[in-house]
Amino acid sequence: MKKLLTIAISVCCAFALCFGAKVWADEKEKVAARVPLENYLKGQATGNPEFMRKAFHTEGNMTFIHDGKYMFRNFTDFINGFTGKPAPEEEKRKRWIESVEVTGDAAIGKVILDYPSGKFTDYFTMLKIDGEWKIVNKSFYFEPKAKPAK
Numbered sequence: 001m002k003k004l005l006t007i008a009i010s011v012c013c014a015f016a017l018c019f020g021a022k023v024w025a026d027e028k029e030k031v032a033a034r035v036p037l038e039n040y041l042k043g044q045a046t047g048n049p050e051f052m053r054k055a056f057h058t059e060g061n062m063t064f065i066h067d068g069k070y071m072f073r074n075f076t077d078f079i080n081g082f083t084g085k086p087a088p089e090e091e092k093r094k095r096w097i098e099s100v101e102v103t104g105d106a107a108i109g110k111v112i113l114d115y116p117s118g119k120f121t122d123y124f125t126m127l128k129i130d131g132e133w134k135i136v137n138k139s140f141y142f143e144p145k146a147k148p149a150k
Contacts, residue, residue, distance in 0.1 A: 049082035
């Protein structure tokens with residue numbers, strides 16, 4: 001009986017160690033996958049295209065619906081639109097990472113950009129390329145806010 005109890009405790013401890021190591025590794029990758037999203041948020045806040053270059057892979061597209069039509073824009077054109085200056089109403093803008101999910105070398109992220117004119121919900125596909133997480137696709141939805149009555 002004592003030997004059986006010792007074996008059972010050993011098996012449970014081994015399972016806990018293996019499971020704990022996997023959870024820790026998954027959390028470590030989640031933290032690493034947040035880096036390009038954080039750079040994206042810094043780029044949005046500052047207007048600095050260098051943050052965007054750190055966030056996005058050199059090849060990829062933004063996809064979205066505009067006036068009921070499917071549209072896309074490559075990352076190079078998107079990044080070239082950044083002037084290096086923050087938006088005039090920057091102090092009224094809020095941004096945050098809503099969620100990140102990682103499976104192996106693929107991840108998805110959701111970011112919210114809450115601006116005076118409306119709210120963007122951004123969805124990102126990310127891949128771990130050469131040991132570094134990069135955004136490879138961005139899709140978004142824009143919900144305009146009602147203008148205050150005059």
